[in-house]
Amino acid sequence: xxxxxxxxxxxxxxxxxxxxxxxxxxxxxxxxxxxxxxxxxxxxxxxxxxxxxxxxxxxxxxxxxxxxxxxxxxxxxxxxxxxxxxxxxxxxxxxxxxxxxxxxxxxxxxxxxxxxxxxxxxxxxxxxxxxxxxxxxxxxxxxxxxxxxxxxxxxxxxxxxxxxxxxxxxxxxxxxxxxxxxxxxxxxxxxxxxxxxxxxxxxxxxxxxxxxxxxxxxxxxxxxxxxxxxxxxxxxxxxxxxxxxxxxxxxxxxxxxxxxxxxxxxxxxxxxxxxxxxxxxxxxxxxxxxxxxxxxxxxxxxxxxxxxxxxxxxxxxxxxxxxxxxxxxxxxxxxxxxxxxxxxxxxxxxxxxxxxxxxxxxxxxxxxxxxx
Amino acid sequence: xxxxxxxxxxxxxxxxxxxxxxxxxxxxxxxxxxxxxxxxxxxxxxxxxxxxxxxxxxxxxxxxxxxxxx
Amino acid sequence: xxxxxxxxxxxxxxxxxxxxxxxxxxxxxxxxxxxxxxxxxxxxxxxxxxxxxxx
Numbered sequence: 001x002x003x004x005x006x007x008x009x010x011x012x013x014x015x016x017x018x019x020x021x022x023x024x025x026x027x028x029x030x031x032x033x034x035x036x037x038x039x040x041x042x043x044x045x046x047x048x049x050x051x052x053x054x055x056x057x058x059x060x061x062x063x064x065x066x067x068x069x070x071x072x073x074x075x076x077x078x079x080x081x082x083x084x085x086x087x088x089x090x091x092x093x094x095x096x097x098x099x100x101x102x103x104x105x106x107x108x109x110x111x112x113x114x115x116x117x118x119x120x121x122x123x124x125x126x127x128x129x130x131x132x133x134x135x136x137x138x139x140x141x142x143x144x145x146x147x148x149x150x151x152x153x154x155x156x157x158x159x160x161x162x163x164x165x166x167x168x169x170x171x172x173x174x175x176x177x178x179x180x181x182x183x184x185x186x187x188x189x190x191x192x193x194x195x196x197x198x199x200x201x202x203x204x205x206x207x208x209x210x211x212x213x214x215x216x217x218x219x220x221x222x223x224x225x226x227x228x229x230x231x232x233x234x235x236x237x238x239x240x241x242x243x244x245x246x247x248x249x250x251x252x253x254x255x256x257x258x259x260x261x262x263x264x265x266x267x268x269x270x271x272x273x274x275x276x277x278x279x280x281x282x283x284x285x286x287x288x289x290x291x292x293x294x295x296x297x298x299x300x301x302x303x304x305x306x307x308x309x310x311x312x313x314x315x316x317x318x319x320x321x322x323x324x325x326x327x328x329x330x331x332x333x334x335x336x337x338x339x340x341x342x343x344x345x346x347x348x349x350x351x352x353x354x355x356x357x358x359x360x361x362x363x364x365x366x367x368x369x370x371x372x
Numbered sequence: 373x374x375x376x377x378x379x380x381x382x383x384x385x386x387x388x389x390x391x392x393x394x395x396x397x398x399x400x401x402x403x404x405x406x407x408x409x410x411x412x413x414x415x416x417x418x419x420x421x422x423x424x425x426x427x428x429x430x431x432x433x434x435x436x437x438x439x440x441x442x
Numbered sequence: 443x444x445x446x447x448x449x450x451x452x453x454x455x456x457x458x459x460x461x462x463x464x465x466x467x468x469x470x471x472x473x474x475x476x477x478x479x480x481x482x483x484x485x486x487x488x489x490x491x492x493x494x495x496x497x
Contacts, residue, residue, distance in 0.1 A: 104472040111465035118457045125450050135453070204479050212471050220464055326407045333409060341398075341414060344379045346406055347434075358468070359461060366460040370453045 016058035020272025027275075028053035028267075041172050044145075044263050048165065051267020063268050074265040078153050078160070083262050084146035085230040090255035091146070091357070092210070092234025093247045095325070099351040101209050102198040105305065106317070110355025112301025113321030114363040116294030117141045120286060121367075127282050132156045135367040137283055140167045141290025142360030143174070143324040149266070150227060151364045155371055161270035162280045166287030171324040177288070178319050178331045181295045186315050190303070191339035193314040195348050203239070210235040217362060223372070224365030231357070294322045298352065313348075320349040323356030374417035376439040378432045382406030387428055393421050395441065402426075402438055417441060 009015065031049035035042040051070065055063050062070040077083040100106055117138045124134035136152040136159050148167040152160050170177060182191075214232035218225045237247040302318030316336050320328040329349035336345035382404040389401050399415040419441035426438055 101472060101476060104469040104476070107465045107469040107472070108462070111462045114461045115458050118454045121457070122450065122454060125445055131446065131449060131453070201476075202479060202483060204483065205476050208475050208479065209472060212475055213468060216468055216471055217464065220467065221460070326409075330407060330409045333411070337411075341412070342379075344411060346409060346411065347380055350407075355465070359465060362464045363457060363461050366457050367453065370449075370456060 011059070013057050013059040018058075018272060020276050021056040021058065023276060024052055024056040024270065024272045027270075028056070041168060043259055044168055047260055047263025048267035051264045052161075052270045053267075055268040055271050063271075070264060070268045073261045074268060077258075077261045078149060078265050079157070081150060081153070081226055083258055083265070084150035084153075085226045086254060086258045087146040087262065088227050089230040089234040090250045090252075090258070091325075092231040092236075093238050093250040095231075095235055095238075095354055095357070096350065097209050097235060097239075097354055098201045098206065099198060099347050100354050101201045101205055103348075103351050105309075105313070106351035107355045107358070108305060109298055109301055109318050109321045109352035110323070110357075110359035111321075112304075112318060113294045113298035113323075113352070113356050114142065114359045115301075116290060116292075116297040116322075117360075117363050119293045119297070120290040123289060124286055127286065129279075129282075132371050133159055135371045136163050137286050138290060139163075139360070139364055139367065140170070140283075140287040141294040141322070142356070142363060143167065143171050143291065143294070143322045143328070144357060144360045145171070147227060147360050147364045149262070151368060154368060157269075158274055159279075159283065161266060161275055162283040163287070164266045165270075166284055170287055170291045171327060174291070174322070174324045174327040175331050175334075177291050178295050178322070178328065179335050181292060182299060182316055182319050182332070182335050185296060185299045186303070188339060190306075190315050191336060192343065193312050194340065194343050195314055195317075195345075196311055198347065203241075206239040207236065210239065213358065217358070217365075221362055221365040221369070223368040224361050227361045227364070228358070231361070291322065295319045298322060298356075314343070314345060317345060317349045317352050320351075320353040321356040321359070323353060323360050325353050325357060326350065328356075329353040373422070374419060374441045375437045376401055376413065376415065376441065378404065378434055378436045378438055379413065380404060380406055380411060381433045382411065382431075384426050384428050384430045384432060384438075385410060387424060387426070389421055389424070389439070391421050391424055395419065395421060404432065413438070415441075 028049045031045050034040040035045035062068040120141050121134050121138035124137040132155040136156040139148050139151045145167050149164050152163045210232035217228045234250050237243050298318035298321030302315035306312050316332045320332045322328045332349035333346040336343045385405040386403040395415045396418040400412045401415050402413045404411045422442040423440040
């Protein structure tokens with residue numbers, strides 16, 4: 001009788017708990033609180049938090065290679081690169097490239113913001129991270145969850161939890177992070193600029209854009225293929241108008257299903273041993289740095305372009321090159337309306353915003369080519 | 373007669389005025405919503421409202437007439 | 443671990459230049475295709491208008 005009890009106790013996970021596990025429980029509980037009570041990004045935070053919790057309960061073997069339930073999700077979904085491209089499929093089905101097609105110059109703003117990534121790369125190296133880790137940290141500045149996860153899982157999988165959480169956290173904090181930079185780098189006069197009306201974009205142009213973009217980028221930067229092909233396919237679904245069922249499935253059911261597995265898998269990488277290290281604090285700091293520098297880079301690019309343009313762009317939209325869609329565009333609109341209440345920058349800001357998504361994928365592909 | 377025109381494409385969130393109201397330059401008249409963002413639309417010309425062409429929940433395009441001011 | 447500075451600079455440089463080149467290329471192609479489509483659509487609209495007025 002006593003033996004049975006002893007067996008039970010020894011085979012329980014409770015005896016194998018480490019102090020680190022308990023700390024991670026606390027992290028999980030805090031995130032659960034933020035998700036459920038404060039409704040702070042619950043779609044991602046809730047599964048992530050639960051993933052953290054279950055993976056820090058010893059002896060469950062949920063993340064045991066070849067055996068664990070959650071390991072299977074992680075392995076097939078993230079290690080085998082299925083989830084991030086599928087999220088892009090859904091994203092493409094929801095994105096409107098119209099403002100971008102109407103003003104293709106904004107592609108350069110999407111490129112400008114990515115310069116911030118490389119500055120962050122440099123900073124990460126100075127902080128002591130190796131090349132691959134620095135690349136994963138740099139991509140946080142792209143403000144793109146799936147791209148961050150895709151690149152990190154290939155370059156530095158041990159940093160996946162920290163980089164993914166940073167990326168999503170700072171995306172949600174864009175309304176706080178961006179305005180100070182925007183006000184710092186632009187003059188009041190510049191912020192008041194009203195841009196000329198966007199030209200009309202025909203359906204044929206909307207259909208050709210994803211095809212041309214997909215072909216161009218895949219020919220020039222093949223490593224971008226999984227992400228860009230899915231993004232453009234989703235957009236083609238939407239713009240063609242003939243596959244509404246597929247468009248709906250991609251933007252609703254598929255997105256939701258994939259988000260479940262994404263959140264759970266990411267959370268499950270955050271074991272006490274991988275997460276509780278000073279490196280993680282550096283990553284959070286550098287992630288913030290990445291966002292700030294990318295915002296600045298986009299703003300400066302816009303100001304630079306204005307030197308050559310007769311039809312000035314409002315430099316604020318440069319900040320929307322940080323591809324947090326549509327948070328950055330909304331932020332630009334808000335700051336713009338504070339300077340001039342009749343200025344409706346939202347649509348204009350969407351151009352660089354979606355250009356930034358493409359830009360981040362290209363930047364990630366180039367990093368992968370160099371460091372993979 | 374002056375008109376209040378939609379400067380962006382979006383949905384009508386709130387109508388803050390009624391037919392017969394007197395409005396002045398810069399009064400907030402309508403709130404549109406685009407990409408989950410509330411965007412107030414301000415009066416360009418003062419006057420008395422003769423017609424409101426939309427109702428809350430309508431989808432409007434850039435250039436649509438929202439309100440007619442006499 | 444020693445930092446491979448030449449490699450760092452290579453990544454930094456090729457990255458920034460690479461992104462810009464790709465985006466400029468995309469911009470040019472988008473502008474070209476848009477103009478071509480505009481032209482084709484206007485041309486076919488003119489044709490239709492002519493056919494209507496001749497009736």
